[in-house]
Every structure is written in C-alpha cells, then in structure tokens.
Amino acid sequence: MTPAARVATAIELLDVIFAGDPAEKTLTGWARRSRFAGSKDRAAVRDHVFDALRQRKSAAAVGGAEDGRGVMIGVLRTAGVDLETLFTGEGYAPASLSEAEQAHIASEPVPFDIPDWLVEPMRESLEDGFADAMGVLRKRAPVTLRVNLRKASTGSAQAALLKDGIETEALALSDTALKVTEGARKVANSAAFKNGLVELQDASSQTAVASLPLGSGLKVMDYCAGGGGKILAMAARCEGRFFAHDANVGRLRDLPERAKRAGVTVQTLHDADQAAPYDLVFCDVPCSGSGTWRRTPDAKWRFTPEDLTALNALQSEILAKAAPLVAQDGTLVYATCSLLAAENRDRIHDFVKTHPDWTIEEARQFDLSDDSDGFFVARLRRKSA
Numbered sequence: 001m002t003p004a005a006r007v008a009t010a011i012e013l014l015d016v017i018f019a020g021d022p023a024e025k026t027l028t029g030w031a032r033r034s035r036f037a038g039s040k041d042r043a044a045v046r047d048h049v050f051d052a053l054r055q056r057k058s059a060a061a062v063g064g065a066e067d068g069r070g071v072m073i074g075v076l077r078t079a080g081v082d083l084e085t086l087f088t089g090e091g092y093a094p095a096s097l098s099e100a101e102q103a104h105i106a107s108e109p110v111p112f113d114i115p116d117w118l119v120e121p122m123r124e125s126l127e128d129g130f131a132d133a134m135g136v137l138r139k140r141a142p143v144t145l146r147v148n149l150r151k152a153s154t155g156s157a158q159a160a161l162l163k164d165g166i167e168t169e170a171l172a173l174s175d176t177a178l179k180v181t182e183g184a185r186k187v188a189n190s191a192a193f194k195n196g197l198v199e200l201q202d203a204s205s206q207t208a209v210a211s212l213p214l215g216s217g218l219k220v221m222d223y224c225a226g227g228g229g230k231i232l233a234m235a236a237r238c239e240g241r242f243f244a245h246d247a248n249v250g251r252l253r254d255l256p257e258r259a260k261r262a263g264v265t266v267q268t269l270h271d272a273d274q275a276a277p278y279d280l281v282f283c284d285v286p287c288s289g290s291g292t293w294r295r296t297p298d299a300k301w302r303f304t305p306e307d308l309t310a311l312n313a314l315q316s317e318i319l320a321k322a323a324p325l326v327a328q329d330g331t332l333v334y335a336t337c338s339l340l341a342a343e344n345r346d347r348i349h350d351f352v353k354t355h356p357d358w359t360i361e362e363a364r365q366f367d368l369s370d371d372s373d374g375f376f377v378a379r380l381r382r383k384s385a
C-alpha cells in the first residue's frame with residue numbers, strides 16, 4: 001500500500017469507529033479482509049487510527065470536520081505533514097483537498113481530547129498538572145518492560161534484548177523499568193521475553209509495587225488479579241506465598257503460564273477467603289483506565305457519567321469485601337490506573353469514613369507522563385487498639 005492508501009483506509013475505518021464499532025474489532029476485521037495488506041501496512045493503518053482517536057476533538061478542530069477525513073487531516077496537519085502529497089485523488093489516495101479544507105484554520109482554544117463532561121472533574125483532579133496531562137494524552141504511550149529480578153538484572157536483560165534487536169533505556173522512575181526505544185514489535189517473540197527475563201508493564205505500576213511493604217515469608221493476595229501483572233511483579237521482589245483471585249475467573253487464564261515463565265509460584269483461588277488472612281491484600285480495582293487512555297483511546301470517548309457512578313460503587317464494594325481478608329497487622333492496598341479523584345482519593349476517604357478502624361497510611365498519585373501511565377496507589381492499615 002502507498003502511504004496515501006494507508007491514510008485513505010484509516011479514514012474509512014475511522015468513520016466505522018465513529019459510528020459506534022470498537023476500534024480493535026474494526027481494525028482486526030479490516031486486516032482479515034485485506035490480504036493485500038502486509039504487516040507494515042497494518043501497523044501503519046493502526047497507528048493512523050489510534051493517533052486519530054487520541055486526538056479526536058483537537059484534530060477535528062484543526063482539520064475542519066468531525067468525520068474520519070476531517071480528523072485525519074487534523075492529525076496530519078498537526079504533525080506537519082504536507083497534505084498535498086497524500087490527498088491527491090490518484091489511485092487509492094484520498095480525494096484532493098477542497099478549497100475549504102485547504103483554507104481551514106482552527107479557532108482557539110483547541111479543545112481538550114476528553115469528553116466535555118470530564119473536563120472539569122479532570123481539571124479538579126489534576127490541578128496544576130491538568131494542561132500537561134491533556135498534552136500527553138494526545139501522544140503515543142511508551143512500551144515499557146519490567147525486568148524480572150528473579151532471573152535478570154537490568155543490565156543483563158538489556159543485553160539479552162539487544163541480541164534480538166530491541167534497544168531499551170532504563171527509566172529513573174523505577175529500578176526495574178526499561179523503556180523500549182527500538183524494536184518494540186519484536187518484544188513478544190524475543191528470547192528475553194519468552195524466557196521470563198522481562199514482562200510488559202508500565203513504569204508507574206512497577207514503582208507502585210516496589211513501594212509496598214513486601215518481605216520474605218509474607219502471604220499476599222491479589223484480589224482483582226486479572227492477567228496477573230501486579231502479583232507477578234510482587235512475586236519477583238521477594239520469597240513468599242502468592243495468591244490470585246478475580247471475580248471473572250476467565251481473566252486468570254494466562255496467569256499460570258506467565259508465572260511459569262517468570263519462575264514464580266502463584267496459586268489462583270476461586271474463593272479469596274480460602275487462604276485468609278493475608279499479610280497484604282492488593283485491590284487493583286476496575287476503573288475508567290483514564291491513566292492509560294493513550295493505549296485504549298476509543299475507551300475515553302465511550303466513558304459516561306453513569307459508568308463512573310457504577311465504577312465508584314464497585315470500587316467501594318471491593319474494598320469493603322477485601323478488608324476482612326487482611327491479617328490484624330496487615331496492609332490493604334487500593335490501586336487504580338485512573339487520574340480521577342472520584343476513583344482514587346474519594347474512594348479511600350469514603351472507605352475510612354465507613355470503616356473507622358482503618359486509616360490511610362500513604363496515598364500516591366502517579367502523573368501521566370511521556371514515560372509512564374497515570375496510576376494511583378494507597379496503603380491502608382487497621383488503627384492500633
């Protein structure tokens with residue numbers, strides 16, 4: 001495919017997505033139907049579509065229309081691309097630019113790339129960091145690896161990755177985080193990944209796990225374990241007994257294989273109180289994912305006030321259910337990958353108000369940055385008698 005044909009395809013797919021179809025499904029369906037598209041074409045079309053979804057509102061303002069074509073024009077114009085070379089109308093290229101499209105100038109200020117109803121809650125949550133975070137949300141997210149300290153040091157993992165053409169740089173935020181600077185698409189097939197030297201994990205999650213009071217011999221429960229990213233990061237840091245639970249058992253499916261690769265043992269429990277009490281119960285609760293919206297940009301446009309209300313109720317319910325599983329002197333951890341105070345600060349304040357025997361030991365919000373996703377982690381303890 002020519003660069004122009006890739007843009008034309010992205011425009012078509014964006015129109016389907018804007019009409020309501022999920023981005024992943026739309027891209028997968030197109031790839032399946034389009035035998036002529038090679039892996040580079042598929043990657044390029046995907047990048048165009050995701051760039052457009054990240055910047056949907058600002059790009060529409062710059063491009064002059066809210067449909068796929070307008071948004072794509074906005075994305076390319078913002079990136080400084082010469083539109084005349086792509087919008088030629090020749091072959092599979094998009095139609096030439098109209099006079100109105102050529103002359104369009106975005107009115108100021110260019111809108112933020114989140115739903116309108118979220119602008120004030122987000123501004124209140126992020127305070128001075130609001131403008132920076134809105135800028136970062138428009139960019140691509142980094143690919144970050146966690147070095148598995150059970151099997152490698154940062155240096156030996158970097159050397160192993162390099163053998164497969166993957167270049168990385170160590171991130172200051174965490175002692176285990178490597179940002180991939182070259183060869184990100186090769187990670188899944190690399191020997192370093194297959195042998196469990198590294199896992200994919202954002203740097204703020206890694207730092208949050210590193211801040212936990214983990215020590216040898218502790219019993220740890222990951223109450224909302226999902227694919228197991230957090231419990232694997234915990235198990236990599238110390239010897240102990242590690243348990244994983246999830247209301248949706250199917251989400252634990254990959255965990256045994258990942259644990260085996262990492263050289264650790266994690267026992268999955270259908271019933272979380274089976275092995276209670278635990279020294280540490282980690283609740284990585286379902287959330288808006290606003291700290292990771294660069295990675296799943298169509299999720300932000302689907303997110304409604306009703307979703308937030310329902311999530312808040314579930315988040316409080318999970319904390320209340322997990323608290324009795326914690327040993328008398330143990331730690332309850334509440335975490336989200338959200339930037340919204342309603343899902344973070346407000347939830348733990350609400351919890352200690354309704355559970356007066358508990359106190360907040362520490363809470364930390366990780367900003368959204370070029371090197372890491374937004375993340376929130378809070379440690380709670382029972383008050384001493």
Ligand SMILES: C[S@@+](CC[C@H](N)C(=O)[O-])C[C@H]1O[C@@H](n2cnc3c(N)ncnc32)[C@H](O)[C@@H]1O
Pocket residue numbers: 223224225226227228229230231245246247248251284285286287314318
């Ligand atoms: C943010 S994800 C967890 C991600 C995971 N910790 C990781 O690092 O890969 C939240 C998980 O909570 C689970 N969940 C939802 N409701 C729950 C509940 N009431 N009790 C326990 N888990 C729940 C979901 O199935 C989902 O897997």
